[in-house]
Amino acid sequence: MARKVTIDPITRLEGHGKIDVFLNDDGNVDRAYFQVPELRGFENFVQGRPAEDMPQITSRICGVCPTAHHMASTKALDSLYKVTPTATARKIRELIYNTFYVEDHALHFFYLAGPDFIAGPKAQKGERNILGVLGKVGLEVGKKVIGMRKELRELISLIGGKVIHPVFGLPGGVSKPVTEEDRQKFVDVSQKAVEFGKFCLDIFNDVVLKNPEYVELITSDVYTHKTYYMGMVDGDNKVNYYDGDLRVVDPDGKEYAKFAPNEYLSHIAEHVEPWSFVKFCFLKEVGWKGFQDGPESGIYAVAPLARLNASEGMSTPLAQEAYEQFYNTLGGKPVHYSLATNWARLIELLNAAERMRALAADMKIAGADIRNIPTEAPAEGIGIVEAPRGTLIHHYCTDDNGLITKANLIVATQHNAARIALSVDKAAKGTISGGNIDDGILNLIEMAFRAYDPCNGCATHILPGKIQTDIRIYNKDHDLLKRLYGA
Amino acid sequence: MNTKPLIVGLGNEFLGDDGVGIAAARELKADNTVDADVVDCNLSGVSLLDVLSGYGKVIFVDAIRTKEFAPGTIVELDISNFRSIPSDSPHHTGLPELVNLSKRLGIDFPNEIVVIAVEVEDYFTIGANLSESAKRAIGPLLDKVKLHLQLWKGDNDFD
Numbered sequence: 145m146a147r148k149v150t151i152d153p154i155t156r157l158e159g160h161g162k163i164d165v166f167l168n169d170d171g172n173v174d175r176a177y178f179q180v181p182e183l184r185g186f187e188n189f190v191q192g193r194p195a196e197d198m199p200q201i202t203s204r205i206c207g208v209c210p211t212a213h214h215m216a217s218t219k220a221l222d223s224l225y226k227v228t229p230t231a232t233a234r235k236i237r238e239l240i241y242n243t244f245y246v247e248d249h250a251l252h253f254f255y256l257a258g259p260d261f262i263a264g265p266k267a268q269k270g271e272r273n274i275l276g277v278l279g280k281v282g283l284e285v286g287k288k289v290i291g292m293r294k295e296l297r298e299l300i301s302l303i304g305g306k307v308i309h310p311v312f313g314l315p316g317g318v319s320k321p322v323t324e325e326d327r328q329k330f331v332d333v334s335q336k337a338v339e340f341g342k343f344c345l346d347i348f349n350d351v352v353l354k355n356p357e358y359v360e361l362i363t364s365d366v367y368t369h370k371t372y373y374m375g376m377v378d379g380d381n382k383v384n385y386y387d388g389d390l391r392v393v394d395p396d397g398k399e400y401a402k403f404a405p406n407e408y409l410s411h412i413a414e415h416v417e418p419w420s421f422v423k424f425c426f427l428k429e430v431g432w433k434g435f436q437d438g439p440e441s442g443i444y445a446v447a448p449l450a451r452l453n454a455s456e457g458m459s460t461p462l463a464q465e466a467y468e469q470f471y472n473t474l475g476g477k478p479v480h481y482s483l484a485t486n487w488a489r490l491i492e493l494l495n496a497a498e499r500m501r502a503l504a505a506d507m508k509i510a511g512a513d514i515r516n517i518p519t520e521a522p523a524e525g526i527g528i529v530e531a532p533r534g535t536l537i538h539h540y541c542t543d544d545n546g547l548i549t550k551a552n553l554i555v556a557t558q559h560n561a562a563r564i565a566l567s568v569d570k571a572a573k574g575t576i577s578g579g580n581i582d583d584g585i586l587n588l589i590e591m592a593f594r595a596y597d598p599c600n601g602c603a604t605h606i607l608p609g610k611i612q613t614d615i616r617i618y619n620k621d622h623d624l625l626k627r628l629y630g631a
Numbered sequence: 632m633n634t635k636p637l638i639v640g641l642g643n644e645f646l647g648d649d650g651v652g653i654a655a656a657r658e659l660k661a662d663n664t665v666d667a668d669v670v671d672c673n674l675s676g677v678s679l680l681d682v683l684s685g686y687g688k689v690i691f692v693d694a695i696r697t698k699e700f701a702p703g704t705i706v707e708l709d710i711s712n713f714r715s716i717p718s719d720s721p722h723h724t725g726l727p728e729l730v731n732l733s734k735r736l737g738i739d740f741p742n743e744i745v746v747i748a749v750e751v752e753d754y755f756t757i758g759a760n761l762s763e764s765a766k767r768a769i770g771p772l773l774d775k776v777k778l779h780l781q782l783w784k785g786d787n788d789f790d
Contacts, residue, residue, distance in 0.1 A: 189645065189758030204673065205645060255677045274677065274732055286736045290680070297681060309672075 171579025218313025224525025317515030341494030375451030446534030463495035648751035703764030
C-alpha cells in the first residue's frame with residue numbers, strides 16, 4: 145500500500161525569503177528585517193571555466209530571466225574580447241531583447257501584480273489570484289494574454305533557440321541571422337504587440353486609475369520612499385533596455401551622475417549587514433547612512449519606475465504619451481510611490497513593443513554580417529543590461545586563455561534591497577501596534593516587494609522561482625509570537 | 632493535441648541534487664527507445680503552462696525534500712498529492728492552480744499528470760555534484776518513467 149504524501153510549499157521554504165519582525169517592550173515594531181539565506185559558492189563554481197561558457201551557465205542559474213542573464217553575459221564577452229558586434233547583430237540582439245521584455249512584463253502584470261490591482265487589494269484571499277483577475281477582466285483577456293505570450297516566445301525561439309535556454313549570443317555578434325521570412329513574422333507579431341500594449345494600459349486606466357481606492361493605495365505613505373533612481377539611457381536620455389549609459393537622478397529628479405558601464409565600480413558600492421547575505425548597493429559618493437531615504441542617503445532604486453524617473457522620456461511616440469500621462473497624474477517627476485512601478489511596467493511594455501516594430505521594419509536586420517570574430521587577448525569584461533527587474537551587471541576577469549579568474553554579478557534585487565527593506569519595515573510598523581498583529585501584514589509586506597518583482601534566488605546567485613516568504617514575529621525576549629507563510 | 636507524452640525534467644543542474652531531474656531527462660533524451668518528447672528546465676508556476684500546453688500526458692521528474700524518506704528514495708505522486716494553495720499568500724501558483732486555470736481558459740493541458748521524484752540531500756550548494764544517493768536513484772527513476780510510458784502505450788493500443 146502506497147503511503148500518502150502531501151506536498152506543500154512549506155517543505156521547500158528552507159532557504160527562502162525570511163522576514164523577522166522584532167517588537168519592543170510596548171509591543172511595537174523595533175525593526176523588521178527582510179533576509180535571504182546564503183547560497184554557497186558561485187564565484188568558486190565559475191573559476192577556471194571558459195568565459196565563453198558564461199552566457200549558458202548564467203542563463204541556467206535563473207529560470208525567471210534567462211534572456212537577461214544571457215544578454216548581460218554576452219555583452220560582458222564583447223567587452224572581454226574587445227570586439228564590437230556588427231550593426232546587424234546589434235539590431236538582432238535588441239529585437240530579441242525587446243520581444244523578451246513584452247513577454248516578461250505581460251507575465252508579471254497579469255499574474256503577479258494583477259491580483260493586487262485588478263482583483264483588488266480588498267478582494268477575498270481566494271479571489272486574489274490569477275483566477276480572480278480573470279473573473280474581473282473576463283476569460284477572453286486571459287486567452288489574449290496567453291496567446292500573445294505564446295507568439296512572442298515562438299519568435300524568440302526562431303532566433304535564440306529555446307526560450308528557456310537561449311544560445312544566440314556570441315562575443316562580437318549572434319549565432320544565427322534573421323531571414324526575410326523571420327523578419328516578416330516579427331513585423332506581424334510586433335504590430336499585435338503594440339495593440340496589446342495599448343490594451344494593457346487601457347485595462348490599467350479603467351480598472352485601477354478610475355478607482356479612487358486603488359489610487360489611494362498606490363500613493364499611500366507605506367510605499368513612498370524619496371530615494372535616488374538609476375536606469376540605462378540612450379544618447380538622448382531616453383529609456384533603453386539593451387545598451388547605453390547609466391543615469392542616476394537625485395530625490396528631486398535632477399541628474400546626479402551619468403556613467404559608462406565600465407565605470408560602475410566608481411559609483412556603486414555594496415554594504416553588508418550582519419543579518420543578511422544580500423549585499424545592499426548604495427551610491428558610493430553619497431555614502432551609506434543606514435536605512436533611511438532622502439538626499440543624504442545613498443540608497444537608490446532600479447526597475448521600471450526608477451528607469452522612467454532616471455530618464456527624460458521614452459524613445460517611441462505612444463509610450464512617450466503614456467509617460468507624460470503618468471507624471472501628469474502622479475504629480476510630476478520623480479514619482480516616489482513604489483506601487484506606481486506596476487503602471488511604469490506597462491508603459492515599458494508598450495515601448496518595447498514599439499521598439500520591436502521599428503527594428504523589425506528595418507530591412508537591414510536580415511543582413512548576413514552577424515559577427516565580428518574576436519582577435520584580442522581577453523583580460524576583463526563588463527556587460528550591463530536593464531533586466532525587466534532592473535539593472536543587471538556581469539563583470540568577469542580572465543587569464544590569457546580566457547578562463548575565469550573572478551566573476552561579479554550584481555542583480556536588480558541587490559540594487560533595490562535597501563529600498564525594499566524600508567518598505568518592509570514601514571509595512572510592519574503600520575500593521576503592528578501594542579502587541580496586536582493585524583493579519584493584513586502578510587499582504588502589505590508582500591505587496592511592498594512584489595512591485596519590484598525581486599528574485600531572491602538570483603540575489604544570492606541561486607535557483608529562482610517566486611520568493612516564498614516566511615514572516616516571523618518575535619517579542620522583546622525573542623520568543624516567537626506568530627509565523628505566516630507567503631508564496 | 633500532441634499524442635506523444637511529455638517528460639519534463641525540473642530543477643537546476645548547478646545546485647547539487649536539485650539537478651537530478653535534469654540528469655535523468657538528459658538520459659531519456661539520449662535513449663532512442665523512449666517514445667516521448669523530453670525537455671529539461673528550471674521554470675515554475677505559470678511559466679510551466681507554456682511548456683505543458685498541447686500535451687495530454689506528462690511525467691515530471693524532479694528532486695524533492697520531504698525529510699520523510701531516506702535520500703535516494705523514489706517518490707511517486709499524482710495531482711491529488713498536491714494541496715491547493717496551502718500558503719497564506721494568494722499569489723502562489725502551483726500545479727492544482729495551473730490545472731484550474733487551463734480549464735477555465737480552455738487551454739489544452741495534460742489530463743494525466745505524474746510526478747516521479749527523488750528524495751534528495753543537498754540542493755543548495757552551487758556547483759556541487761550529485762550526491763551518491765541521487766546518482767544511484769537515476770536508474771530506478773528511469774525504469775519508473777519507462778513503465779509509465781508502457782502503461783500509457785497499452786492504454787492507447789486498447790483504445
